[in-house]
Each structure stands twice: as C-alpha cells, then as structure tokens.
Amino acid sequence: xxxxxxxxxxxxxxxxxxxxxxxxxxxxxxxxxxxxxxxxxxxxxxxxxxxxxxxxxxxxxxxxxxxxxxxxxxxxxxxxxxxxxxxxxxxxxxxxxxxxxxxxxxxxxxxxxxxxxxxxxxxxxxxxxxxxxxxxxxxxxxxxxxxxxxxxxxxxxxxxxxxxxxxxxxxxxxxxxxxxxxxxxxxxxxxxxxxxxxxxxxxxxxxxxxxxxxxxxxxxxxxxxxxxxxxxxxxxxxxxxxxxxxxxxxxxxxxxxxxxxxxxxxxxxxxxxxxxxxxxxxxxxxxxxxxxxxxxxxxxxxxxxxxxxxxxxxxxxxxxxxxxxxxxxxxxxxxxxxxxxxxxxxxxxxxxxxxxxxxxxxxxxxxxxxxxxxxxxxxxxxxxxxxxxxxxxxxxxxxxxxxxxxxxxxxxxxxxxxxxxxxxxxxxxxxxxxxxxxxxxxxxxxxxxxxxxxxxxxxxxxxxxxxxxxxxxxxxxxxxxxxxxxxxxxxxxxxxxxxxxxxxxxxxxxxxxxxxxxxxxxxxxxxxxxxxxxxxxxxxxxxxxxxxxxxxxxxxxxxxxxxxxxxxx
Numbered sequence: 001x002x003x004x005x006x007x008x009x010x011x012x013x014x015x016x017x018x019x020x021x022x023x024x025x026x027x028x029x030x031x032x033x034x035x036x037x038x039x040x041x042x043x044x045x046x047x048x049x050x051x052x053x054x055x056x057x058x059x060x061x062x063x064x065x066x067x068x069x070x071x072x073x074x075x076x077x078x079x080x081x082x083x084x085x086x087x088x089x090x091x092x093x094x095x096x097x098x099x100x101x102x103x104x105x106x107x108x109x110x111x112x113x114x115x116x117x118x119x120x121x122x123x124x125x126x127x128x129x130x131x132x133x134x135x136x137x138x139x140x141x142x143x144x145x146x147x148x149x150x151x152x153x154x155x156x157x158x159x160x161x162x163x164x165x166x167x168x169x170x171x172x173x174x175x176x177x178x179x180x181x182x183x184x185x186x187x188x189x190x191x192x193x194x195x196x197x198x199x200x201x202x203x204x205x206x207x208x209x210x211x212x213x214x215x216x217x218x219x220x221x222x223x224x225x226x227x228x229x230x231x232x233x234x235x236x237x238x239x240x241x242x243x244x245x246x247x248x249x250x251x252x253x254x255x256x257x258x259x260x261x262x263x264x265x266x267x268x269x270x271x272x273x274x275x276x277x278x279x280x281x282x283x284x285x286x287x288x289x290x291x292x293x294x295x296x297x298x299x300x301x302x303x304x305x306x307x308x309x310x311x312x313x314x315x316x317x318x319x320x321x322x323x324x325x326x327x328x329x330x331x332x333x334x335x336x337x338x339x340x341x342x343x344x345x346x347x348x349x350x351x352x353x354x355x356x357x358x359x360x361x362x363x364x365x366x367x368x369x370x371x372x373x374x375x376x377x378x379x380x381x382x383x384x385x386x387x388x389x390x391x392x393x394x395x396x397x398x399x400x401x402x403x404x405x406x407x408x409x410x411x412x413x414x415x416x417x418x419x420x421x422x423x424x425x426x427x428x429x430x431x432x433x434x435x436x437x438x439x440x441x442x443x444x445x446x447x448x449x450x451x452x453x454x455x456x457x458x459x460x461x462x463x464x465x466x467x468x469x470x471x472x473x474x475x476x477x478x479x480x481x482x483x484x485x486x487x488x489x490x491x492x493x494x495x496x497x498x499x500x501x502x503x504x505x506x507x508x509x510x511x512x513x514x515x516x517x518x519x520x521x522x523x524x525x526x527x528x529x530x531x532x533x534x535x536x537x538x539x540x541x542x543x544x545x546x547x548x549x550x551x552x553x554x555x556x557x558x559x560x561x562x563x564x565x566x567x568x569x
Contacts, residue, residue, distance in 0.1 A: 011049075041079075051089075066104075121164075144169040150178045166204075211249075241303075259310075261303040265289050275327065279303050279310040285331065296327035375527045377520070382527065463513050466561030477556040478504060481525070484549040492532040499525050507560070518560055522567045525553045 009029045016036040023043045030045075032052045041061040045068050052072045060075075062082045070085075074094045081101040091111045095118050102122045112132045121141040130150045141164045150173065166186040170193050179199045187207045195215045202222045209229045216234050221241040231251045235258050242262040250270050257277040267288040275296040281303040298321055302312030314330075315322065322330075362370050376383050467474065478500055485496035503521050506512040533546040557567040 016054075071109075138164070140165045140168050142167045145173045146171045147173060149174040259303070270294050275299060277310075280331075281310075281312070289332075291328045291332045293325075294328050297321035299327065299331075372531050375531050377524065384531075460514055463515055463518070463561040464510050466559065467507055467513060470559040474507065474556060474559050477552050477559065480552050481549060481556070484545060484552070487545055488528075488532040492528045495528040495531075496525060499528065515562060519557070519562055519567060522553055522557050522562070526550055526567065529553070 008025070010025075010033050011029045011031040012033060013030070014034045015038055016034050018035070018038045020038055020040045020043055023040070025048050026044050026046045028045070028048045030053050031049045032054075033050070034054045035050075035058050036054050037057045037059075038055070039059045040063050041059050043060070043063045045063055045065045047067045048065070049069045050065075050073050051069045053070070054074045055070075055078050056074050056076045058075070058078045060078055060080045060083050062084075063080070064084045065080075065088050066084045066086045067088060068085070069089045070093050071089045072092045073090070075090075075098050076094050076096045077098060078095070079099045080095075080103050081099050082103060083100070084104045085100075085108050086104050086106045087108060088105070089109045090113050091109045093110075093113045095113055095115050097117045097119075098115075099119045100123050101119050102124075103120075104124050105128050106124050106126045108125070108128045110128055110130045110133050112134075113130075114134050115138050116134050117137045117139075118135075119139045120143050121139050123140070123143045125140075125148045126144055126146045128145070128148045130145075130148055133150070135150075143165070145165075146169050148170070164184045165180075165188050166184045168185070168188045170185075170188055170190045172192045172194075173190070174194045175190075175198050176194045176196045177198065178195070180203050181199050181201045182203060183200070184204045185200075185208050186204045188205070188209070190208055190210045190213050192212045193210070193214070195210075195213055195218050198215070198218045200218055200220045200223050202224075203220070204224045205220075205228050206224045207227045208225075210233050211229045211231045213230070213233045215230075215238050217237045217239075218235070219239045220243050221239050223240075223243045225243055225245050225248050227247045227249075228245075229249045230253050231249050233250075233253045236254050236256045238255070238258045240258055240260050240263050243260075243264070245263055245265045245268045247267040248265075248269070250268055250273050252271075253273045255270075255273055255275050255278050258275075259279050260283050261279055261281045262283065264284045266284060266286045269290040270292075271290050272293045272295065275294055276298060277300070278296075279300040279302075281301055299314050300310035300312055301314060302310070304311055370386055372384060372386060375385070482497065482500055485493050485500075488496060499521055503518070503525075506518060506521070529546045529549045554564050554567055557564065
C-alpha cells in the first residue's frame, strides 16, 4: 500500500494491522483514523494530521513525524524508537509505556501528555514542552532535555515518581515547580537549570552537576547530593534538612536562609559560600569540612520542628553581625579536634548498663579517647553526645558509628526476646543491667520518659501535700545533693546546681508542683550524675559518691511523692 498521494484524506479510516512500511503519507489527513497495530516503520508522515488517531501498539520505528499533529492520539505501547518527532504536537497524547528510545523530540509539544512508564532513554528532548506531562516511572536515562520546559506553575500534575534521569542532559532546563521526588538524577547535567520550588525530596543527585543552578526555595530534604557540583548555585531558602552533602562542592554557593538542619557536610567545600541566616542545627560537620572565607552575618543554631522556625540566633543581639571571618573561626573544626557522636535514647536508659558498656567502648577504642561531651533532653528523648578525639576522624568516626549501629540492632533483638520470654518489666530491667552493650534503642514513636509514676495516685494537689509534710527532709536531701555536686567535673557540677536551683523554685510555688515537671527535673539530675561518673573514668571512690548522689535523688523523689519508676525509667 505504498505510494499514497500527498494530502490524501484517510480521516476515520480503519487501517488496523495495515502494512504501511515506508509509505509516503506526508500532509495526509488521518484524523481519528484507526491504525491500531499498523506497521508504519520508516513511513513519511511529515506534517500529517493524526490528531485523535488510534495508534495503539503501532510500529512507527524510524518514521518521519516531524511537525505532525498527534494531539490526543492514542500511542499506548506504540514503538516510536528512533522516530523523528521534532516540532510534532503530542499534547494530551497517550504515550503510556510507549517506546521512544533515541527519538528526536526537539521542540515537540508534549504538554499534558501521558508518558507514564514510557521509555525515553537517549531521546532528544531539547527545548521540548513537557509542562504538566505525566512522567511517572518514565525512563529518561541519558536523555537530552537541554532547555526543556517541565515546570508547572498552576497545575501541579507532573509526578515522575522514581523517574530515571541519570546522566540526563538538563542543561539550562526549566524545572521550576517540577516534582522530582525520588527521581534518579545521578550524574545528570543540571548546569544553570531552573529548579526554583522544585520538589527533589529524597532524589538521587549524587555526582550531579548543578553549578549555577537556580534552586531557590527547592525542597532537597533527604536528597543524596554526595560529590555533587553546587558551585555558584543559588540555594537561598532551600530546604536541605537531612540532605547528604558529603564531598559536595558548594564553593561560592548562596545558602542564605537555607535549612541545613541535620545535613551531612563531611568533606563538603563551602569556600566563599554565603550562609547568612541559614540554620545549621545538628549538621554533621568535621575537620574535613572546608569553611574558608564563608560569608556570614548571622546564623541560627536551633530548628523548631513544630513551628518550622529557625531559632538560636548567633550573634544573639538581633542588631549584631559576625565580624569578617568570625563564622569560620567559630565553626571550623581544626585537625585533631573533637568529633562527636549523638546517641538518642527514646525509650529509657539502664544507667548501670550504659556506664559499664561505655567503659567497654573506651577500652575497645583507646586511641579515640572517647568521653561524654554532654547530655540533653530534646523532643521527649535524651541525647548523649560522645566526644571522639582523633587526627584522621572521617573513617574512624564512621567505623565507630557503624559499631554503635550494629550494637543497637543486637540490643533490639535482646530486648524483643526478653519481652517475649519474660513479659515482666521487673525481670527485663534486672537482666538488662547485665547486658554489656550500649543501651541504645531504635528511634520510634514512643517517648523517652516513661509516664510519671505515682504513689497512691499522686496528682498535683497530693504532691503539694507530700511536699508540705516532708519539707524538712526535702531541704536536707537537696543540701546533700549540692554537697555531692562539688566533686563533679565543672560542667556537670554547673548542671546539677542549676537543676537544684530550678527544683527549689518549683517546690516553693504550688502552681509549679506538677508531677511530670518535677519528675523530669529529677531524671536530669540522675543523668548529670552518670555523666560525671563516666567523665571521671570510673574510679571506685568517685563512683561510690555518684551512687550516693543517685540514691539521694531517688529518696528525694519519694519525699516529693513520685515513685522510683517515674524518676529512673
């Protein structure tokens, strides 16, 4: 059936399964024609009208469809590999699972097209219009999207879940507002790309080239940006929470007002980057992080999760700014300095087991000179910060973290077995006191602090009665705790005295005599005593003093009206 005349009218014709290989159908009217499963390989369909045509499962391999009208056409599962679709109109076309491998789609109109699971590997999509196109699970591996438009301003329907864009050429592409969550953009070329407001959560951008890219307000939380080139990129107000920026190149990048809470920046290069107004709460920085010549007027060191607000401004005075070079001087960790490991306890600590296992950890890694830098309460959990001293911190610290993670899994298994076998909290605690391992718990929804216990159903009014009844004994116990604290290391001594000041203030005001409030204060006192014992290296005399201190805290709790379980979960 070769040799059709130019401009032939085959609208609404039934040509299903027809053999039209190499046919000349240039300018032909095939509107709404049925070409299902037809063989049109190598056919000349240049400027043909195929709007609303049924081309389901058709073979269009190497066909010339340049400037053809395929709007609303059904190309589901069609073979368009190596086809020429330059300047073709494919808007609202059904290309679900179609094969477009190595197809030429330069300047093609693909707005609102269904490309779900389509194979676009090695396709040329330069300057193509993909606004509102559905690219879920599409394969864009090594595709060329130079200057392509994928952005959506009003109609956010483009959701390329797990789209494969690895090594894709997206140089100068317009991806404003694009949804690229979970997308694989590893080693992709995104130089000078417009990614403003783009959703790149958990995206794989490892080794991607994002130099000079516009990432203002982009969501890059939990994204893998290891070894990515972000030099001169605009990341102002970007969300980089928990992003992996290890070995990333951020030279001269603008990170003003960016959220770097919990991000990993080991070996990252921030030379001459701008960090004014950024939040660096809990970022994982080390001596390998380059902060040379960072431009920063002020920084935020705390992130409020509930309100999503930055806090903890430095300098504290809102009218003050860092002097030139002051940020680098404050935050650059020099070689041989202290690294830290944060261990989060969400379900409680067996302090005896923790102390014993901490000593074991010190013996296992003597060259690191492991100590406890601090203990703090945060969002219902207790965080113990270990300090690690080493010249080559990177590898050794990661090995140590790996050891802790392995221990955590082992302990979880032990806990599960004990709970299943014994089913009794008392037996569980007794056996845990023998476990020679870090008392780590996996992160979960449970709170660190057990519900504040009670004696005879203690409530606020009953607590006030206990306090009034045992006022003299309470005063003596607080005095004994102050005396014991005098032998503590300076930081723990200050913590204890501060907690005791707060406790006395609360006990003197009936409106502040709340069981939960007082219980947490006593828990922090025990934590400070344990920290003091570990910092002292476990000497018998000092540990005995700490044991007396802990016993006095527990007795104080009983005098106030709290059970021991409420004070020491």
